[in-house]
Amino acid sequence: MIDEPVQRLDEGGLRGFGRDLVPRVLASLVRRGEDVDAAEDALQEALLEALRVWPKAAPRDPRAWLTTVATRRLVDAHRSEVARQRREETGAGWPQPRPVAAEEGDDTLVLLFCCCHPDLAPASQVALTLRAVGGLTTREIADAFYVPEATMAQRISRAKRALRGRRLDQPGDLAVVLRVLYLVYTAGHTGPPARVDLAREAIRLARQLTLATEEPEARGLLALMLLNHARLPARLDREGRIVTLDRQDRGLWDTREIAEGVRVLQSALAMQTAQRRPGRYQIEAAIAALHDDAASAEETDWPQILAWYDDLVALTEDPVRQEPAAVLGRAVAVGHVLGAAAGLRETDRLREVIGQRHRWHAARGHLHELDGDLPAAASAYAEAARRATNVPERDHLVRQAARARAAWACPVSGSARGT
Numbered sequence: 001m002i003d004e005p006v007q008r009l010d011e012g013g014l015r016g017f018g019r020d021l022v023p024r025v026l027a028s029l030v031r032r033g034e035d036v037d038a039a040e041d042a043l044q045e046a047l048l049e050a051l052r053v054w055p056k057a058a059p060r061d062p063r064a065w066l067t068t069v070a071t072r073r074l075v076d077a078h079r080s081e082v083a084r085q086r087r088e089e090t091g092a093g094w095p096q097p098r099p100v101a102a103e104e105g106d107d108t109l110v111l112l113f114c115c116c117h118p119d120l121a122p123a124s125q126v127a128l129t130l131r132a133v134g135g136l137t138t139r140e141i142a143d144a145f146y147v148p149e150a151t152m153a154q155r156i157s158r159a160k161r162a163l164r165g166r167r168l169d170q171p172g173d174l175a176v177v178l179r180v181l182y183l184v185y186t187a188g189h190t191g192p193p194a195r196v197d198l199a200r201e202a203i204r205l206a207r208q209l210t211l212a213t214e215e216p217e218a219r220g221l222l223a224l225m226l227l228n229h230a231r232l233p234a235r236l237d238r239e240g241r242i243v244t245l246d247r248q249d250r251g252l253w254d255t256r257e258i259a260e261g262v263r264v265l266q267s268a269l270a271m272q273t274a275q276r277r278p279g280r281y282q283i284e285a286a287i288a289a290l291h292d293d294a295a296s297a298e299e300t301d302w303p304q305i306l307a308w309y310d311d312l313v314a315l316t317e318d319p320v321r322q323e324p325a326a327v328l329g330r331a332v333a334v335g336h337v338l339g340a341a342a343g344l345r346e347t348d349r350l351r352e353v354i355g356q357r358h359r360w361h362a363a364r365g366h367l368h369e370l371d372g373d374l375p376a377a378a379s380a381y382a383e384a385a386r387r388a389t390n391v392p393e394r395d396h397l398v399r400q401a402a403r404a405r406a407a408w409a410c411p412v413s414g415s416a417r418g419t
Contacts, residue, residue: 022047023135023201025066028107029074030114030132040132040160042073108133109208116176117163124159125176126183131156133205134184134198174213178221178281181205185225189232199229210264219268220282226261227288230254242396246297258292265289283312287329302336309333324354328363340371358387362397365404374408 022043029039046069050062059065115129130136142152181202188198206222234248243249265285272278278286286308294300309330313319319327327350335343344367347360354360365380378401385397 021063021066023108023111023133025063025070026111026132028067029070030107030111038074038164039070042070045073046070109205109212112181112205113177114163116173116180118173118176119162120159122176122179124155124162125180127152127155128159129180129184130187130198134187134201136187136198174215174218177209178217181209182221182225182281189228199225199232203229214271216268216271216276217279217281219264220279220285223261223265223268224281224285224288226257226264227285227292230257230261230292240392241399242392244396245291250295253292258289261285261292262289278311280312280315283308283315287312300336302333306330306333306337320349321353324350325359328354328360332363332366335367335370340367343367343370356387358384358389358393358397360384361387362400365397365400369404374404378402378404378408 025046026039026043029043043066046066049069050066054062112129112133115132116125120128127141130141131138138153138156139149141156142149185199185202185206188200188202191198203222203225206218206225209218210222230253231245231248233254234250234252235243237243265282268282269278269286287305290301290305290308309326312326313323313330316322328347331343331346331350333343334346344364347364347367350360361380361384365377365384368374368377368380381397381401381404385394385401388394388397
């Protein structure tokens with residue numbers, strides 16, 4: 001299918017349009033066997049040429065235009081390298097450039113697997129995926145990881161060097177791809193509004209992945225994304241402040257997306273056998289589905305959620321150290337089912353592992369509030385805010401602490417609501 005023609009783009013508009021095309025064009029170049037680094041350099045040159053040419057003469061097929069120009073740059077670079085090394089040019093493996101239409105299949109999915117190459121460290125896999133597949137700038141990725149831009153630039157450069165000169169015929173295994181894809185989704189879902197497209201792209205790739213494999217966990221991941229993404233319209237208020245799940249306007253949730261997520265999850269769970277039990281993403285999707293199914297926070301089926309959390313922590317031999325986030329989530333569920341005191345005792349198991357993290361203190365604040373101990377809740381929320389590294393989360397926790405203090409100072413009828 002030919003892309004829509006570009007209409008009278010200025011430089012700013014063209015940069016935004018090019019950003020949408022970059023991952024797809026880069027993927028098609030890598031699919032042909034190009035190094036990621038060389039392909040990205042050639043594509044950058046093609047984008048610079050587009051800045052000069054497109055405002056005057058817009059191409060009918062922007063993707064084919066960028067692919068053709070980038071291919072020419074690669075051919076020129078290969079010829080220069082051959083000449084420099086005084087070797088006879090054979091031309092093998094380097095076809096002459098020609099107009100290229102969209103290729104069959106999803107090249108971006110191929111690029112995703114390549115970015116998850118087993119020779120790369122996990123942090124490099126994620127960073128390279130965000131750069132090549134997600135189209136984020138180095139600065140944006142650095143902000144997502146809370147590291148200096150120079151550090152992230154070095155990490156990405158090392159990843160590219162690790163892949164340089166290698167045929168990408170040993171992509172990362174499916175488990176790695178699923179983990180990286182979920183991290184890409186999370187970067188879009190929890191980031192600023194401008195990154196919502198990244199979450200949608202992760203969902204699109206997850207859909208493609210379910211067509212390429214029968215692995216139930218691929219369906220579980222897609223279901224988890226859909227069920228979380230359905231709540232996105234209610235996640236922030238009009239001022240851009242975080243709204244916790246129990247306080248969200250559920251009328252804003254996307255019911256069609258929830259229905260699709262449930263269908264996908266059911267299809268995954270239907271594939272389980274005595275030998276193949278539900279994996280992490282299926283279980284987390286089941287928990288998300290129970291939250292989405294509740295008409296109000298008070299109607300949440302916490303006993304079922306606790307049962308699924310029991311299955312989740314049972315996936316590892318030492319969940320406290322290997323899956324502390326799952327244990328923390330289970331502690332909150334315990335608090336709702338067996339009482340806040342029991343939930344707080346569960347969090348004590350995690351003190352040595354994640355006691356320095358803001359989420360541990362935030363969970364304890366919620367449980368103290370559930371127990372009616374508002375001074376302790378305010379103190380825990382304040383400590384969580386002090387340790388938070390994300391500004392929106394920090395501001396949210398500051399408001400939670402202030403709300404708990406105000407409720408304590410001016411008690412009203414009924415118990416305090418949780419986070």
